[in-house]
Each structure stands twice: as C-alpha cells, then as structure tokens.
Amino acid sequence: MTAFILQRSTQSIVVLFVMSLIVFCGVNLIGDPIYMMISPESTQAEIERTIKEFGLDKPVLEQYWYFLKNVLNGDFGLSFVQGIPALSLILERFPATIELALFSLFISLVFALPLGIYAGLKPDRKISKFIMAGSILGFSMPTFWVGIMLIMLFAVHLGWLPSTGRGELGTFLGIESSLFTLDGLSHIFLPALNLALFKLSSVLRLTRAGTREVALQDYIKFARAKGLSESRVVNVHLLKNILIPVVTVIGLEFGSLVAFSTVTETVFAWPGAGKLIIDAVYNLDRPVIVAYLIIIVAFFVFLNLIVDILYSFLDPRVRIKGSD
C-alpha cells in the first residue's frame, strides 16, 4: 500500500512539472498580460516600467526557471492583478467551491441512486421511461441557460430563493460554511441544483445500467429464492454490486465539479475558485492560472488514489499492489 502511494506520488510530480511548463508557455502565447493591467492612458514609459516590475521583459524560459525555484519554496508568486500571493487567493476561495460541490454531489446522489435503481428494476414502466427521457435533457441542456432559467423561475417569478451570492456563514466543529445557516442553505440551493443536474443524469444512467445487469445475476435470483425481503435484496445485494462503477464516476466527477464549476459560479456570482480562475484567464493573470491548475491536478491525483483505495473495500477481488 505504501509503495503504491509512493509510486503514485512520483508519477504525479512529473505530471505537475510538465503541466506547469505547458501552461506557463501557453499563457504567454495567448497574449500579453501587460495590456490587460495597464491603464489605457499610460505612456510608453509607464508601460515599460510595469513590464520590468513584473519581470516580463525576460525570456519565458528564464521566467519559468525563477517560478520553479520559488515554487520549491512554496511560493507561487503574486497575482499580477491583485498583488496578493496566488496560492492564498485560491485557498481563500476553495471552501466556497468545495461546499458547493459537496452539496451538489449530495443532491445528485439522493436523486440519482433511487431513481436509477427504480428505472433499472422496472424498465418497462412509463415512469421509468419518463425518468430516462428526463436524464437525457439533464445532460444535454447547457448549464448557463439552465442557471438563468432556475433564477428566473425560483428567484424572479416565485421569489422563493435568492438569485445571487453566498449566504451567511455558520461555524460547526470549527469549520466555517454556509451549509450551517438557513440563509446559507437558501443561497446554495439553486447553484448546487444547477451544478448537480449534469451529474445527476449521468449517475442515474449508470445506476440504471448497472441495476439491469446485476438484477439478472444468479445471486440475486438466489437471494429472492431464499425468501429475502425485496428491500434487503435491493439495498444489500444489488446496491453493493452496482456501486463500483458509480464510485469511480463519483470520485472523478467530484474533481470535475470542483474544477469546472466556473459557469455556475459565474451565473450565480458564487465567490468560489471557479469564478476566480475564469477572471484570471480573462485577465491573463498567469500566477493564478498556473497555481490553480497545479492545485487541481494534485487534487485529481489524490481523488484517484482515494477511489483506488475504496475499490479494495468494496470489492475484495481488487488488491492494491505496488509494482516491485
């Protein structure tokens, strides 16, 4: 197990290194951050002062070398635009994104698992067909549009929920989150639903497919023949066996929920890391872009590791080994 984790970590360091080089050069190819920062009235001399101040007059590879040296000391550089360490800027925003991702994961699981199992067990019922048709809608509608529609319906017409921002924060067990206050929950519901929709649909379809496959297996028939109650057959024997693909997808999807919540965060003005990265890309704020991507890649690697470890608990046939 330790060997496995070590091996994974070495691999990911290589990945991080290559990725940072690509991003660093890529951002430079797109455009020049200087023209995004200066005041339009700046004179040529003022522009050159800024270029020097940020070290942008040096060759890209030299800039990268300095960056690398600083990163090894835990310094990702200052945000060009805000003048604040990029890392702290991102870490400051992460709790909001994580809580949004967790809540939307919760929403998608609560709906996707029961609906998927139902549609899988009774595939011919009208309700099942309705569920499946709905799931197609769920992942084919663009998030941006759905977000605006949710706002129009729940915030503008019905006036039930607020349309924008993060609510009041509460503290529970030392963790600060908007999930612990009523105002916070009312603010998080719409963006979480918006973010969950896609996930909900894909997990639902996965669950249904798994259920249909497993429901025909001998051990299910045997369990029924043994006279076990339907709820035990479904909740224990069936559920356990369909969970493996679902866990994989959820693990990876949680990563993508965190990494790609940009659209939802922009529509709902949610002060999370997704909104930060999209603004950073617009402004070519290179330190923030690079630091964000490094954190996200590290996060994905970590999630994959967790998924692998979870497998071994769910399925005794899978044994984690380090290559020797």
Add this chain to the structure above:
Amino acid sequence: MKILKQLIALMVICFVPSIAFSENLKIGIKGEPSSIDPHYHNVGPNNMFGNNIFSHLVGQDENQQAIPDLATSWKPINDTTWEFKLRKDVKWHDGSKFTADDVIFTASRALNVPKSPASFGIYLKGKTFVKIDDYTVHVKTEKPYPLMPNDLGVVKIVSKKYGTNATTEDYNSGKATIGTGPYKFKEYIKGDKIVLVKNSDYFGKKPEFDVVEFKPIKSGPARVAALLSGDVDLIDSVPPVDVAKLKKNKKIQLSSGPSNRVIYLHIDQFREDSPYIKAIGGGKIKNPLLNVKVRKAISLAINRDAMVSKVMEGLAIPAGQLLPKGFHGVSPNMKPDPYDIKTAKMLMKEAGYGKGFELTIHGPNDRYINDAKIAEALGQMLSKIGIKCKIEVMPKAVYFKRASAGAPDKTPEFSMMVLGWGAGSGEASSPLKSLLATHDKTKGMGGANRGRHSDPKVDALIDKALATVDSDARGKVLAEATELAVGKNYGIIPIHYQVNTWAAKAGYTYLPRTDEYTVVAGLQKK
C-alpha cells in the same frame, strides 16, 4: 414567505413606530475592483469604488466637471505653481483631522506602491507638493501645467497616520482603509461583497444609507435577474437587449446618459505595406489608408444612425469627434459625417481605388458594448463602396497586445481596428494626447496611437493647449486640434458615443454619470 415577511414588517411598523429603521442598500456591479488600496491599480473599477470611501482634492460631478472636494478653491499663482486651499472641517473616519500633511503624504505614496500594475505616476510625476500651512498646498511643475485640477481629480487622498508603511493588503483588510468619504469601510470578501457603513461626519451631502453592500455580478443576465428578484437594489451596465423589457416594468426605474467613451476606428497610417490589406483577388497593394480621401470615404460609408438604432438598440449617440457635447474642448462646428455612399464612391475613384480593395477589420468581443456586432456591421457597410471586408474579433486578452504591439517590430499589427476611448479627465486633451499626437516615447505622447497618425500641426496645437492656463482659450485650441486631426485628417474615424445605463428598484433614481461610475451618492430617493 413573502407574505410572512410583509406581515411581520406590517406588525413592526404598526406597533413600534418610534424605532428608526436602518436603511440598507445592495448594489450589483459589473466590475470588481482588484484591490481596495486606492493607489494600487489605476483602472475604472478601482477608481470608481474608492469614491465611496475616499475624497480627492478636486471632485468630479456627474458630467466630470471639476467641483470643490477636499480643496475649496484652486488657482495658478504663477506660471508653474498652483495653489490649493483645503477645507478646515474635514475629519478622517477615525475622527482625526485632515490637514495638508495628508496631501503631501498621498503624493509620495501614490507614486511608490510596490507591484502596482498601473500606477498613478501618469498624474503625479513631475509635480512637487509643498505644504505652505496646514490648509494650503502648492504644487509646482517645471512648465506651465493647466490640467492640474483634472489630474488631481483622479488621485484619492489617504490618511498619513494610517497610510505610513501600509501595504496594499492592509487596505484590503481594512486596517489602513481610513478615508474622508461618505461611507466607511467595513468588510471585503473577495468575489463576494464589499460592505460599507454610513459616515455621519461626512463634510459633504449627508449619506442616506446605513449599510451599503457592493456585490460583483459579472454576468449581465444574472445582474438583471438579481435586480428583478429584489436581491439587489441597483445595477450598472444593463445589457442593451434587456433595456426595452425593463422599461416596461413598473417596479424598475431605468436611467441612462451619454458616456465619455467614444467608439472609433484606428487606421494604419504609417506603413506602405499594411499586413491586412490586399488588392481585390489577393495581390499586393500600396496601403490605400494612407490616402485621406479613402479614410474620408470610409467615414461617409458608415451609417451611424443605423449603427445606433440596429446594433446598439438605441443606446448610443452618433459621433463626429472625440467627446459628446458638453465636455471641455469639444468643437461646436463638428457634426457626425452624413451617410453618403455617392460621395464616398466618388472619393474612392478619385483616390484611384474605384475597384476597391480587401481589408480585415479587427475588434475585441468582450470589451465594449456589442463590440463584435459593431465590427460585423462595419464590414457590411464598407462593402458598399467596394471594400471587401473580413472581420476578425477576439477576446481582449489577445486583442490589445496585438493591436498595440503585435507586429514583429513591436508596432501595431492591425490595419483597421475597432476601439474605444473614455476620457478619464473629462476633457478633449486626453484622447488627443493618447490617440492622435505623434507616437513619441520620450515626450510621453501618442501612447495609444495605434494608427500612428502624425501631423506636426496637430502636435503643435496639442502642445499649445497643454501650455495654455486659461480654460476657455485652452478649450478653443483643443477644439481646433480636434477639427484638424479628426475633421480634416481623419486620423481616427469616430462611430458613436456609448450610453451608460443603470437600473434601480422603483422609488429610486440613479443620476447617470459620463464616467460610467456607480457611486452610492448618485442614487436618489424620489
């Protein structure tokens, strides 16, 4: 829920009439400031937001005319010295007194903020601040400097006591954010909100709201939805597509007014061989834009009325010069060019381009209101006089680098480009200096002259204006320079002035500002 709220409100109103209610305000703004430090970043959102907390020596009213702020009066006492008399009754948010020392301190701090992406040096370099007594400051320059009040209308005065050794982070956290403005800083959560509270000791018009929350909502439709759902009370930059709908809504009060921003075409006037111009069919051709007749023909081929009504949904004003009327230095003689295809075609023939040529128009797609659509419309209009246009639009992050220094020799890359210019100083010298004066690094002129228009007569007029202290006489020289550079030389081709729009909930109106700023003091109860 709503009914419950109303019931509770009703009960409270009926039974506790003696309690004074606190009045809160939430504002949804498009652009979030990059910092609360008023000297860190010289860009629109920062300069706008700081107005609520800090004051200037010289204020700018909603039409960007100079008004007394921390200085009660100012005048040149000789050719190179301006005298500012300060108000004596001003207190900082912590209760301490405002004096000339704070002004002297500000002048040195604003020049030396570490890692500033755009410094205030352009307004402060070459000026020496001298304290005469606690309430008199002299500002000396080497040469006569008539734009002193305009320059000092942009630099926010900070407290010496709190500002000494304060970092940008100290302003973000509120530690050093002590101003003299109508509202005090309370809290800043990046990307989420900035909270201000009333400063009852404000020396100007008393602030009306107890707590004000600024919420950055970048997406246009989301901003409108937040207003409609009552989550915010005022929004800026209303998307043009929503204006008609909001006009009909009785719960919403729209307000709009002309902006100081002109949308115009910059035209390559410095290369014989312009990279994005070809003869019909793709052959090489001498840059036709060097010929003033062709530039004039292009201006005549632009149907500005159609641009305003169709592309801009009525939210623009056809432009014939650098600033709309009412601003200092605007020429009374200049009108937008008429739409006249016949004359335009004739001019093209006279210039020897009767058959036309091929041209790529470049523009941004996320900078100005409907910018990509403007470029497309221009392409169609120019095709009527034989100029076959390709349109290429791109995000501003890519665009501005290429438009300013994209060619291999670091000169502007494009042949013709859509751009905009907002005159921060509120008078015509700002666009003349940056867009039309000869590009000259040592003189600090023509910094944004992306077409490299160059005419010694225009330069001489601009220099003359910048040395004329008498305001009226200067205005006339600026107008003359505009008539020559835009009206005769077609150094740039103005298309329209943007119109700024705000929407507030009924019962309030926002006083439109030409500088696009959203400041709490501009919101009035009816």
